[in-house]
Amino acid sequence: MLPIHKKVYLSMLVTLFGMSSLFASxxxxxxxxxxxxxxxxxxxxxxxxxxxNNDKTNTSAAQYEVAQRMRQFTPFVLVVPVGSSVTFPNYDKTRHHVYSFSPVKTFELKLFSGQSHEPVVFDEPGVVALGCNIHDAMQSHIYVTNSRxxxxxxxxxxxxxxxxxxxxxxxxxxxxxxxxxxxxxxxxxxxxxxxxxxxxxxxxxxxxxxxxxxxxx
Structure with a gap:
Protein backbone atom coordinates (compact mmCIF):
# COMPACT_ATOMS: atom_id res chain seq x y z
CA MET A 1 0.00 0.00 0.00
CA LEU A 2 1.43 3.37 -1.01
CA PRO A 3 2.03 6.07 1.61
CA ILE A 4 -0.37 9.00 1.55
CA HIS A 5 2.22 11.47 0.18
CA LYS A 6 3.03 9.15 -2.76
CA LYS A 7 -0.67 8.76 -3.56
CA VAL A 8 -1.08 12.53 -3.65
CA TYR A 9 2.02 12.90 -5.87
CA LEU A 10 0.74 10.33 -8.36
CA SER A 11 -2.67 11.97 -8.37
CA MET A 12 -1.06 15.33 -9.20
CA LEU A 13 0.89 13.75 -12.08
CA VAL A 14 -2.28 12.26 -13.57
CA THR A 15 -4.09 15.57 -13.18
CA LEU A 16 -1.28 17.56 -14.83
CA PHE A 17 -1.01 15.06 -17.68
CA GLY A 18 -4.74 15.30 -18.24
CA MET A 19 -4.57 19.08 -18.29
CA SER A 20 -1.74 19.09 -20.82
CA SER A 21 -3.82 16.86 -23.10
CA LEU A 22 -6.93 18.96 -22.51
CA PHE A 23 -5.20 22.19 -23.53
CA ALA A 24 -3.44 20.75 -26.61
CA SER A 25 -4.86 21.33 -30.07
CA ASN A 53 14.51 27.55 -29.75
CA ASN A 54 17.23 30.18 -29.33
CA ASP A 55 20.20 27.88 -28.75
CA LYS A 56 22.55 28.83 -31.60
CA THR A 57 25.21 26.39 -30.40
CA ASN A 58 22.95 23.36 -30.18
CA THR A 59 25.30 20.59 -31.25
CA SER A 60 22.65 17.97 -30.49
CA ALA A 61 20.31 19.28 -33.18
CA ALA A 62 19.43 16.82 -35.92
CA GLN A 63 21.54 16.78 -39.06
CA TYR A 64 19.78 17.49 -42.34
CA GLU A 65 20.64 16.94 -45.99
CA VAL A 66 20.28 18.80 -49.28
CA ALA A 67 21.32 16.28 -51.93
CA GLN A 68 22.23 16.77 -55.57
CA ARG A 69 20.55 14.21 -57.80
CA MET A 70 19.94 14.44 -61.56
CA ARG A 71 21.16 18.03 -61.46
CA GLN A 72 18.53 19.05 -58.95
CA PHE A 73 18.62 19.90 -55.26
CA THR A 74 16.54 17.63 -53.05
CA PRO A 75 14.51 18.85 -51.27
CA PHE A 76 13.51 22.07 -53.00
CA VAL A 77 12.58 23.61 -49.63
CA LEU A 78 14.05 22.51 -46.31
CA VAL A 79 13.12 23.90 -42.90
CA VAL A 80 15.60 23.51 -40.05
CA PRO A 81 15.73 24.84 -36.49
CA VAL A 82 18.44 27.31 -35.56
CA GLY A 83 21.71 25.55 -34.78
CA SER A 84 21.14 22.65 -37.18
CA SER A 85 23.79 21.14 -39.45
CA VAL A 86 23.17 20.46 -43.13
CA THR A 87 25.25 18.28 -45.45
CA PHE A 88 25.28 18.59 -49.26
CA PRO A 89 26.13 15.17 -50.75
CA ASN A 90 26.66 14.94 -54.50
CA TYR A 91 25.06 11.79 -55.93
CA ASP A 92 25.54 12.84 -59.56
CA LYS A 93 28.37 11.78 -61.85
CA THR A 94 29.25 15.39 -62.50
CA ARG A 95 30.67 18.01 -60.18
CA HIS A 96 28.67 20.78 -58.52
CA HIS A 97 29.59 24.10 -56.98
CA VAL A 98 26.99 24.84 -54.31
CA TYR A 99 26.83 28.40 -53.04
CA SER A 100 24.80 30.85 -50.99
CA PHE A 101 25.19 34.61 -51.01
CA SER A 102 22.34 35.06 -48.50
CA PRO A 103 23.15 37.30 -45.51
CA VAL A 104 21.82 34.59 -43.19
CA LYS A 105 24.57 32.21 -44.34
CA THR A 106 27.24 32.70 -47.01
CA PHE A 107 29.31 29.74 -48.20
CA GLU A 108 30.69 27.89 -51.23
CA LEU A 109 31.20 24.13 -51.61
CA LYS A 110 32.99 22.57 -54.57
CA LEU A 111 31.68 19.02 -54.75
CA PHE A 112 32.97 16.37 -57.12
CA SER A 113 31.02 13.26 -58.09
CA GLY A 114 30.16 11.11 -55.09
CA GLN A 115 31.59 13.68 -52.70
CA SER A 116 30.14 15.40 -49.67
CA HIS A 117 31.60 18.08 -47.42
CA GLU A 118 31.78 19.09 -43.81
CA PRO A 119 28.29 19.98 -42.50
CA VAL A 120 27.30 23.65 -42.63
CA VAL A 121 25.81 25.00 -39.39
CA PHE A 122 22.88 27.42 -39.78
CA ASP A 123 22.97 29.57 -36.66
CA GLU A 124 20.78 32.52 -37.68
CA PRO A 125 17.05 32.51 -38.54
CA GLY A 126 16.03 33.51 -42.05
CA VAL A 127 15.94 32.25 -45.63
CA VAL A 128 19.02 30.89 -47.41
CA ALA A 129 18.82 30.63 -51.21
CA LEU A 130 21.05 27.96 -52.76
CA GLY A 131 22.41 27.72 -56.29
CA CYS A 132 25.06 25.94 -58.33
CA ASN A 133 27.74 27.92 -60.16
CA ILE A 134 27.93 25.23 -62.82
CA HIS A 135 24.22 24.48 -63.36
CA ASP A 136 22.16 27.67 -63.24
CA ALA A 137 18.80 25.89 -63.17
CA MET A 138 19.55 24.26 -59.83
CA GLN A 139 17.73 26.02 -57.00
CA SER A 140 16.89 25.24 -53.42
CA HIS A 141 16.04 27.09 -50.21
CA ILE A 142 16.72 26.52 -46.54
CA TYR A 143 14.34 28.20 -44.12
CA VAL A 144 15.99 28.55 -40.71
CA THR A 145 13.55 29.04 -37.86
CA ASN A 146 13.79 29.56 -34.12
CA SER A 147 10.17 28.50 -33.61
CA ARG A 148 9.26 25.12 -32.18
Missing part, protein backbone atom coordinates in the same frame (compact mmCIF):
# COMPACT_ATOMS: atom_id res chain seq x y z
CA UNK A 26 -4.40 19.77 -33.49
CA UNK A 27 -4.39 21.88 -36.62
CA UNK A 28 -4.30 21.34 -40.39
CA UNK A 29 -3.13 24.24 -42.56
CA UNK A 30 -4.11 23.99 -46.23
CA UNK A 31 -2.46 26.18 -48.89
CA UNK A 32 -3.77 26.67 -52.44
CA UNK A 33 -2.81 29.03 -55.26
CA UNK A 34 -5.01 31.54 -57.07
CA UNK A 35 -6.47 28.67 -59.15
CA UNK A 36 -7.34 26.65 -56.04
CA UNK A 37 -4.56 24.14 -56.75
CA UNK A 38 -2.55 22.73 -53.82
CA UNK A 39 0.75 24.52 -53.18
CA UNK A 40 3.60 22.19 -52.26
CA UNK A 41 6.76 23.33 -50.45
CA UNK A 42 5.14 26.25 -48.64
CA UNK A 43 6.63 26.89 -45.21
CA UNK A 44 4.18 27.28 -42.34
CA UNK A 45 5.64 28.76 -39.17
CA UNK A 46 3.74 29.29 -35.92
CA UNK A 47 5.53 32.01 -33.99
CA UNK A 48 5.21 32.90 -30.33
CA UNK A 49 8.10 34.26 -28.24
CA UNK A 50 7.20 31.81 -25.48
CA UNK A 51 7.88 28.82 -27.74
CA UNK A 52 11.28 29.45 -29.28
CA UNK A 149 6.29 24.74 -34.51
CA UNK A 150 6.81 24.64 -38.27
CA UNK A 151 6.26 22.50 -41.34
CA UNK A 152 6.35 22.29 -45.13
CA UNK A 153 3.23 21.58 -47.17
CA UNK A 154 3.03 18.19 -48.87
CA UNK A 155 1.73 17.34 -52.36
CA UNK A 156 -1.80 18.03 -51.09
CA UNK A 157 -0.76 21.49 -49.91
CA UNK A 158 -1.18 20.56 -46.25
CA UNK A 159 0.75 20.69 -42.99
CA UNK A 160 -0.54 18.90 -39.90
CA UNK A 161 0.31 20.06 -36.39
CA UNK A 162 -0.47 18.07 -33.25
CA UNK A 163 -0.64 18.95 -29.56
CA UNK A 164 -0.32 22.69 -30.00
CA UNK A 165 -0.69 24.76 -26.82
CA UNK A 166 -3.84 26.82 -26.56
CA UNK A 167 -2.19 30.17 -27.03
CA UNK A 168 -1.91 33.03 -29.53
CA UNK A 169 0.50 32.58 -32.43
CA UNK A 170 1.50 34.49 -35.53
CA UNK A 171 0.98 32.19 -38.50
CA UNK A 172 3.62 32.95 -41.14
CA UNK A 173 3.55 31.58 -44.69
CA UNK A 174 6.46 31.58 -47.13
CA UNK A 175 7.18 30.05 -50.52
CA UNK A 176 10.15 30.77 -52.83
CA UNK A 177 7.79 31.40 -55.77
CA UNK A 178 5.15 33.49 -54.01
CA UNK A 179 4.04 36.62 -55.86
CA UNK A 180 3.80 38.75 -52.73
CA UNK A 181 4.71 38.21 -49.11
CA UNK A 182 1.71 37.46 -46.90
CA UNK A 183 1.27 39.34 -43.66
CA UNK A 184 1.43 37.18 -40.55
CA UNK A 185 -2.01 36.23 -39.25
CA UNK A 186 -2.61 36.14 -35.52
CA UNK A 187 -4.54 33.08 -34.42
CA UNK A 188 -5.49 31.67 -31.05
CA UNK A 189 -5.69 27.92 -30.75
CA UNK A 190 -8.48 26.12 -28.97
CA UNK A 191 -10.57 23.05 -29.59
CA UNK A 192 -12.75 24.90 -32.12
CA UNK A 193 -9.79 25.66 -34.42
CA UNK A 194 -9.23 22.62 -36.64
CA UNK A 195 -8.28 23.88 -40.10
CA UNK A 196 -6.95 27.06 -41.67
CA UNK A 197 -7.17 27.69 -45.43
CA UNK A 198 -4.65 30.00 -47.10
CA UNK A 199 -4.58 31.33 -50.67
CA UNK A 200 -0.99 31.93 -51.80
CA UNK A 201 -0.57 33.04 -55.45
CA UNK A 202 2.73 31.87 -56.89
CA UNK A 203 4.62 32.86 -60.03
CA UNK A 204 5.40 30.63 -62.99
CA UNK A 205 8.43 28.38 -62.51
CA UNK A 206 11.28 28.01 -64.95
CA UNK A 207 10.83 25.51 -67.77
CA UNK A 208 10.97 22.02 -66.29
CA UNK A 209 10.33 20.26 -69.61
CA UNK A 210 13.92 20.51 -70.77
CA UNK A 211 15.18 17.10 -71.78
CA UNK A 212 17.64 15.55 -69.34
CA UNK A 213 18.85 12.89 -71.76
CA UNK A 214 21.88 15.03 -72.64
CA UNK A 215 23.10 15.10 -69.04
CA UNK A 216 25.75 12.77 -67.66
CA UNK A 217 24.65 11.85 -64.16
Missing amino acids: DLTVSVVDAYQQPVQNAVIELYNENYL YYGVTDANGEVNFTELPDDAFDLKTWHPLQEDALQATEITFNKSVKTIDIVLPIIETFDEDESESEYSY
Whole structure:
Protein backbone atom coordinates (compact mmCIF):
# COMPACT_ATOMS: atom_id res chain seq x y z
CA MET A 1 0.00 0.00 0.00
CA LEU A 2 1.43 3.37 -1.01
CA PRO A 3 2.03 6.07 1.61
CA ILE A 4 -0.37 9.00 1.55
CA HIS A 5 2.22 11.47 0.18
CA LYS A 6 3.03 9.15 -2.76
CA LYS A 7 -0.67 8.76 -3.56
CA VAL A 8 -1.08 12.53 -3.65
CA TYR A 9 2.02 12.90 -5.87
CA LEU A 10 0.74 10.33 -8.36
CA SER A 11 -2.67 11.97 -8.37
CA MET A 12 -1.06 15.33 -9.20
CA LEU A 13 0.89 13.75 -12.08
CA VAL A 14 -2.28 12.26 -13.57
CA THR A 15 -4.09 15.57 -13.18
CA LEU A 16 -1.28 17.56 -14.83
CA PHE A 17 -1.01 15.06 -17.68
CA GLY A 18 -4.74 15.30 -18.24
CA MET A 19 -4.57 19.08 -18.29
CA SER A 20 -1.74 19.09 -20.82
CA SER A 21 -3.82 16.86 -23.10
CA LEU A 22 -6.93 18.96 -22.51
CA PHE A 23 -5.20 22.19 -23.53
CA ALA A 24 -3.44 20.75 -26.61
CA SER A 25 -4.86 21.33 -30.07
CA ASP A 26 -4.40 19.77 -33.49
CA LEU A 27 -4.39 21.88 -36.62
CA THR A 28 -4.30 21.34 -40.39
CA VAL A 29 -3.13 24.24 -42.56
CA SER A 30 -4.11 23.99 -46.23
CA VAL A 31 -2.46 26.18 -48.89
CA VAL A 32 -3.77 26.67 -52.44
CA ASP A 33 -2.81 29.03 -55.26
CA ALA A 34 -5.01 31.54 -57.07
CA TYR A 35 -6.47 28.67 -59.15
CA GLN A 36 -7.34 26.65 -56.04
CA GLN A 37 -4.56 24.14 -56.75
CA PRO A 38 -2.55 22.73 -53.82
CA VAL A 39 0.75 24.52 -53.18
CA GLN A 40 3.60 22.19 -52.26
CA ASN A 41 6.76 23.33 -50.45
CA ALA A 42 5.14 26.25 -48.64
CA VAL A 43 6.63 26.89 -45.21
CA ILE A 44 4.18 27.28 -42.34
CA GLU A 45 5.64 28.76 -39.17
CA LEU A 46 3.74 29.29 -35.92
CA TYR A 47 5.53 32.01 -33.99
CA ASN A 48 5.21 32.90 -30.33
CA GLU A 49 8.10 34.26 -28.24
CA ASN A 50 7.20 31.81 -25.48
CA TYR A 51 7.88 28.82 -27.74
CA LEU A 52 11.28 29.45 -29.28
CA ASN A 53 14.51 27.55 -29.75
CA ASN A 54 17.23 30.18 -29.33
CA ASP A 55 20.20 27.88 -28.75
CA LYS A 56 22.55 28.83 -31.60
CA THR A 57 25.21 26.39 -30.40
CA ASN A 58 22.95 23.36 -30.18
CA THR A 59 25.30 20.59 -31.25
CA SER A 60 22.65 17.97 -30.49
CA ALA A 61 20.31 19.28 -33.18
CA ALA A 62 19.43 16.82 -35.92
CA GLN A 63 21.54 16.78 -39.06
CA TYR A 64 19.78 17.49 -42.34
CA GLU A 65 20.64 16.94 -45.99
CA VAL A 66 20.28 18.80 -49.28
CA ALA A 67 21.32 16.28 -51.93
CA GLN A 68 22.23 16.77 -55.57
CA ARG A 69 20.55 14.21 -57.80
CA MET A 70 19.94 14.44 -61.56
CA ARG A 71 21.16 18.03 -61.46
CA GLN A 72 18.53 19.05 -58.95
CA PHE A 73 18.62 19.90 -55.26
CA THR A 74 16.54 17.63 -53.05
CA PRO A 75 14.51 18.85 -51.27
CA PHE A 76 13.51 22.07 -53.00
CA VAL A 77 12.58 23.61 -49.63
CA LEU A 78 14.05 22.51 -46.31
CA VAL A 79 13.12 23.90 -42.90
CA VAL A 80 15.60 23.51 -40.05
CA PRO A 81 15.73 24.84 -36.49
CA VAL A 82 18.44 27.31 -35.56
CA GLY A 83 21.71 25.55 -34.78
CA SER A 84 21.14 22.65 -37.18
CA SER A 85 23.79 21.14 -39.45
CA VAL A 86 23.17 20.46 -43.13
CA THR A 87 25.25 18.28 -45.45
CA PHE A 88 25.28 18.59 -49.26
CA PRO A 89 26.13 15.17 -50.75
CA ASN A 90 26.66 14.94 -54.50
CA TYR A 91 25.06 11.79 -55.93
CA ASP A 92 25.54 12.84 -59.56
CA LYS A 93 28.37 11.78 -61.85
CA THR A 94 29.25 15.39 -62.50
CA ARG A 95 30.67 18.01 -60.18
CA HIS A 96 28.67 20.78 -58.52
CA HIS A 97 29.59 24.10 -56.98
CA VAL A 98 26.99 24.84 -54.31
CA TYR A 99 26.83 28.40 -53.04
CA SER A 100 24.80 30.85 -50.99
CA PHE A 101 25.19 34.61 -51.01
CA SER A 102 22.34 35.06 -48.50
CA PRO A 103 23.15 37.30 -45.51
CA VAL A 104 21.82 34.59 -43.19
CA LYS A 105 24.57 32.21 -44.34
CA THR A 106 27.24 32.70 -47.01
CA PHE A 107 29.31 29.74 -48.20
CA GLU A 108 30.69 27.89 -51.23
CA LEU A 109 31.20 24.13 -51.61
CA LYS A 110 32.99 22.57 -54.57
CA LEU A 111 31.68 19.02 -54.75
CA PHE A 112 32.97 16.37 -57.12
CA SER A 113 31.02 13.26 -58.09
CA GLY A 114 30.16 11.11 -55.09
CA GLN A 115 31.59 13.68 -52.70
CA SER A 116 30.14 15.40 -49.67
CA HIS A 117 31.60 18.08 -47.42
CA GLU A 118 31.78 19.09 -43.81
CA PRO A 119 28.29 19.98 -42.50
CA VAL A 120 27.30 23.65 -42.63
CA VAL A 121 25.81 25.00 -39.39
CA PHE A 122 22.88 27.42 -39.78
CA ASP A 123 22.97 29.57 -36.66
CA GLU A 124 20.78 32.52 -37.68
CA PRO A 125 17.05 32.51 -38.54
CA GLY A 126 16.03 33.51 -42.05
CA VAL A 127 15.94 32.25 -45.63
CA VAL A 128 19.02 30.89 -47.41
CA ALA A 129 18.82 30.63 -51.21
CA LEU A 130 21.05 27.96 -52.76
CA GLY A 131 22.41 27.72 -56.29
CA CYS A 132 25.06 25.94 -58.33
CA ASN A 133 27.74 27.92 -60.16
CA ILE A 134 27.93 25.23 -62.82
CA HIS A 135 24.22 24.48 -63.36
CA ASP A 136 22.16 27.67 -63.24
CA ALA A 137 18.80 25.89 -63.17
CA MET A 138 19.55 24.26 -59.83
CA GLN A 139 17.73 26.02 -57.00
CA SER A 140 16.89 25.24 -53.42
CA HIS A 141 16.04 27.09 -50.21
CA ILE A 142 16.72 26.52 -46.54
CA TYR A 143 14.34 28.20 -44.12
CA VAL A 144 15.99 28.55 -40.71
CA THR A 145 13.55 29.04 -37.86
CA ASN A 146 13.79 29.56 -34.12
CA SER A 147 10.17 28.50 -33.61
CA ARG A 148 9.26 25.12 -32.18
CA TYR A 149 6.29 24.74 -34.51
CA TYR A 150 6.81 24.64 -38.27
CA GLY A 151 6.26 22.50 -41.34
CA VAL A 152 6.35 22.29 -45.13
CA THR A 153 3.23 21.58 -47.17
CA ASP A 154 3.03 18.19 -48.87
CA ALA A 155 1.73 17.34 -52.36
CA ASN A 156 -1.80 18.03 -51.09
CA GLY A 157 -0.76 21.49 -49.91
CA GLU A 158 -1.18 20.56 -46.25
CA VAL A 159 0.75 20.69 -42.99
CA ASN A 160 -0.54 18.90 -39.90
CA PHE A 161 0.31 20.06 -36.39
CA THR A 162 -0.47 18.07 -33.25
CA GLU A 163 -0.64 18.95 -29.56
CA LEU A 164 -0.32 22.69 -30.00
CA PRO A 165 -0.69 24.76 -26.82
CA ASP A 166 -3.84 26.82 -26.56
CA ASP A 167 -2.19 30.17 -27.03
CA ALA A 168 -1.91 33.03 -29.53
CA PHE A 169 0.50 32.58 -32.43
CA ASP A 170 1.50 34.49 -35.53
CA LEU A 171 0.98 32.19 -38.50
CA LYS A 172 3.62 32.95 -41.14
CA THR A 173 3.55 31.58 -44.69
CA TRP A 174 6.46 31.58 -47.13
CA HIS A 175 7.18 30.05 -50.52
CA PRO A 176 10.15 30.77 -52.83
CA LEU A 177 7.79 31.40 -55.77
CA GLN A 178 5.15 33.49 -54.01
CA GLU A 179 4.04 36.62 -55.86
CA ASP A 180 3.80 38.75 -52.73
CA ALA A 181 4.71 38.21 -49.11
CA LEU A 182 1.71 37.46 -46.90
CA GLN A 183 1.27 39.34 -43.66
CA ALA A 184 1.43 37.18 -40.55
CA THR A 185 -2.01 36.23 -39.25
CA GLU A 186 -2.61 36.14 -35.52
CA ILE A 187 -4.54 33.08 -34.42
CA THR A 188 -5.49 31.67 -31.05
CA PHE A 189 -5.69 27.92 -30.75
CA ASN A 190 -8.48 26.12 -28.97
CA LYS A 191 -10.57 23.05 -29.59
CA SER A 192 -12.75 24.90 -32.12
CA VAL A 193 -9.79 25.66 -34.42
CA LYS A 194 -9.23 22.62 -36.64
CA THR A 195 -8.28 23.88 -40.10
CA ILE A 196 -6.95 27.06 -41.67
CA ASP A 197 -7.17 27.69 -45.43
CA ILE A 198 -4.65 30.00 -47.10
CA VAL A 199 -4.58 31.33 -50.67
CA LEU A 200 -0.99 31.93 -51.80
CA PRO A 201 -0.57 33.04 -55.45
CA ILE A 202 2.73 31.87 -56.89
CA ILE A 203 4.62 32.86 -60.03
CA GLU A 204 5.40 30.63 -62.99
CA THR A 205 8.43 28.38 -62.51
CA PHE A 206 11.28 28.01 -64.95
CA ASP A 207 10.83 25.51 -67.77
CA GLU A 208 10.97 22.02 -66.29
CA ASP A 209 10.33 20.26 -69.61
CA GLU A 210 13.92 20.51 -70.77
CA SER A 211 15.18 17.10 -71.78
CA GLU A 212 17.64 15.55 -69.34
CA SER A 213 18.85 12.89 -71.76
CA GLU A 214 21.88 15.03 -72.64
CA TYR A 215 23.10 15.10 -69.04
CA SER A 216 25.75 12.77 -67.66
CA TYR A 217 24.65 11.85 -64.16
